[in-house]
Amino acid sequence: xxxxxxxxxxxxxxxxxxxxxxxxxxxxxxxxxxxxxxxxxxxxxxxxxxxxxxxxxxxxxxxxxxxxxxxxxxxxxxxxxxxxxxxxxxxxxxxxxxxxxxxxxxxxxxxxxxxxxxxxxxxxxxxxxxxxxxxxxxxxxxxxxxxxxxxxxxxxxxxxxxxxxxxxxxxxxxxxxxxxxxxxxxxxxxxxxxxxxxxxxxxxxxxxxxxxxxxxxxxxxxxxxxxxxxxxxxxxxxxxxxxxxxxxxxxxxxxxxxxxxxxxx
Amino acid sequence: xxxxxxxxxxxxxxxxxxxxxxxxxxxxxxxxxxxxxxxxxxxxxxxxxxxxxxxxxxxxxxxxxxxxxxxxxxxxxxxxxxxxxxxxxxxxxxxxxxxxxxxxxxxxxxxxxxxxxxxxxxxxxxxxxxxxxxxxxxxxxxxxxxxxxxxxxxxxxxxxxxxxxxxxxxxxxxxxxxxxxxxxxxxxxxxxxxxxxxxxxxxxxxxxxxxxxxxxxxxxxxxxxxxxxxxxxxxxxxxxxxxxxxxxxxxxxxxxxxxxx
Numbered sequence: 370x371x372x373x374x375x376x377x378x379x380x381x382x383x384x385x386x387x388x389x390x391x392x393x394x395x396x397x398x399x400x401x402x403x404x405x406x407x408x409x410x411x412x413x414x415x416x417x418x419x420x421x422x423x424x425x426x427x428x429x430x431x432x433x434x435x436x437x438x439x440x441x442x443x444x445x446x447x448x449x450x451x452x453x454x455x456x457x458x459x460x461x462x463x464x465x466x467x468x469x470x471x472x473x474x475x476x477x478x479x480x481x482x483x484x485x486x487x488x489x490x491x492x493x494x495x496x497x498x499x500x501x502x503x504x505x506x507x508x509x510x511x512x513x514x515x516x517x518x519x520x521x522x523x524x525x526x527x528x529x530x531x532x533x534x535x536x537x538x539x540x541x542x543x544x545x546x547x548x549x550x551x552x553x554x555x556x557x558x559x560x561x562x563x564x565x566x567x568x569x570x571x572x573x574x575x576x577x578x579x580x581x582x583x584x585x586x587x588x589x590x591x592x593x594x595x596x597x598x599x600x601x602x603x604x605x606x607x608x609x610x611x612x613x614x615x616x617x618x619x620x621x622x623x624x625x626x627x628x629x630x631x632x633x634x
Numbered sequence: 635x636x637x638x639x640x641x642x643x644x645x646x647x648x649x650x651x652x653x654x655x656x657x658x659x660x661x662x663x664x665x666x667x668x669x670x671x672x673x674x675x676x677x678x679x680x681x682x683x684x685x686x687x688x689x690x691x692x693x694x695x696x697x698x699x700x701x702x703x704x705x706x707x708x709x710x711x712x713x714x715x716x717x718x719x720x721x722x723x724x725x726x727x728x729x730x731x732x733x734x735x736x737x738x739x740x741x742x743x744x745x746x747x748x749x750x751x752x753x754x755x756x757x758x759x760x761x762x763x764x765x766x767x768x769x770x771x772x773x774x775x776x777x778x779x780x781x782x783x784x785x786x787x788x789x790x791x792x793x794x795x796x797x798x799x800x801x802x803x804x805x806x807x808x809x810x811x812x813x814x815x816x817x818x819x820x821x822x823x824x825x826x827x828x829x830x831x832x833x834x835x836x837x838x839x840x841x842x843x844x845x846x847x848x849x850x851x852x853x854x855x856x857x858x859x860x861x862x863x864x865x866x867x868x869x870x871x872x873x874x875x876x877x878x879x880x881x882x883x884x885x886x887x888x889x890x891x892x893x894x895x
Contacts (some may be wrong), residue, residue: 445783493658536723536726538721538723539721539723539724539725541685541715541719541723541735542719542724542789542792544685544710544712545683545685545712545715545717546713546716546717546736546737546739546740546792546793546796547709547710547712547713547739547740547741547796548709548736548739548740549710549739549744550743551744551748552739552742552747552748555748556725556732556736556739556747557745560725560726560728561726562728563768564727619715625801629650
C-alpha cells in the first residue's frame, strides 16, 4: 500500500522541528505552573466556601419587591441597544458601500473607507463609553452613542463584505439596458444585499443587548447602573433579580432574532 | 444598421480582442457569430453597446458613432439595445415580474422606478411579453425558483419590455440542454421575424448556427475570417473558421419533441 504514494519530502527535518516545538512548549508550561504554585497566595481559598455560602444563596433568592424598578432599567437597556444598533445599521450602509472593492473604483478612496471602519473598531467599548459620559454627561444617551459607534464599525465591515460578494452580472445586465446608477442600486444591488444587512443588524442587536448591560458600570445608563449600586451595597437579593432579568431578556431576544434571521436569508 | 469601420480593441492587459474588423449589419438581419472560445465573439457583441470600449476605429449604430458617446447618451443608446446573457443575469430574489419590468428602467425616471410607479402601459407591456415567451404563469415567483430555460425566457421578456431595435445575445444557450436550447433560439428567431428586430447571437454550436442564422460571421483570434449568408456555408467553412476538423462537441444535437416542461 505504501508504494502507491510517493515518499513525503523532508520527513526528518519536519520531525526534528516538531520535537523542538514540543520541548519548548513543555518548558514554558513547567516554568509557568511552577511560578504560579510558588507565588500564589493560597490563603484566599481558606474561607472561600464560607464566602460563597454568604453570597450564593442570597443571589438565588431574588428580591421580587424590586421587580418594577429592575424592569424599568432593563427596558432602558433594551432601548439603548435598539437605538444604538439602529443608528449603526443605517450609518453603516454608506460606509459599507464606500469600503466595498466592487463599488469604489479608486483603490485609494476605497482603502480610506476601509481604514475609517478599522479605526472605529479599535476603540474598546468601555473607553468610548467613558468618553461619551464625559462629553454628553452620564445617562442613557451616552450609552446609545457608545453602542452606535462600536456597532457601526463592525456592521460597516460586514456590509462591505456582503456587497463584495454580490453577483455583479445582474449589475451588468442593468447597465446594458440603460439604467442609471441609482436604478442599478435599487434594482440589482439592494435586493441582493438588504436581507443580509438586516440579518447582521439583528445579530449585532443581540450582541448590543449584552454590551449595554455593562455600560452602566461607567455611568452610561441601563441596568449596569443598578448592578454597581447593588454590588456596592452587598444587596445580593437585588443583584440576583437583576441577573435573572438579564438572562431572561437576553435569551428571549437571542431566540427571536435567530428565528427571524433564519427566515430572512 | 450597424457598421464596424476598422475597429480594433486591445484590453488594458495587452490582449488583443478585435483586430481591424469591418462589418455592416442591416436592419432585421439574424446574424450568428461563430468561433472558438477566445476568438473575440463576446468582444464583438459587447462593443456594439460599449460594454467594452474599442480602442481604435469607428462603430456606427444608426449613424451615431458609439465610441464618441458620453455617459448620458450612452445610456440612451443602451435602452435601444437589448442584451441576453449566458447566465440569464436575473435578480434571484426578485419576482419574475420585477425582473421583467426592469427592462423599462432606461425609459423610466429614477424616482418613479424606485417607488415602483410604472405607467399602466409599461406593466401591460411586461405582462404581454411574458405571455409571448409562455412564462406568464410564473409572474409572481422568485426568479431563482425557475429552471434555466425558463429564466432565459424571462430575460428575453425583459429585453422585449425594453422595446429594443437590436438584440444582442451572448452565448444564450451555452448553459442549457439541447431541447431547451432550441426552444430559446426559436423564440429569438420568431421575435426577429415578427418585430423585425435585428438580432446578433454568439454561438459555438455549428448545427444551431446553420439552423437559425440568416448570415454567419466567423471569427478567429479577433479577426473576421468569414462573412456570408448561411446558404454559402458548409462544413468546410467551419473547419476553415475553427482551423481544425469538426468534432462531436461542436454540435448541440437535434431538437427532441418532448420540450422542457
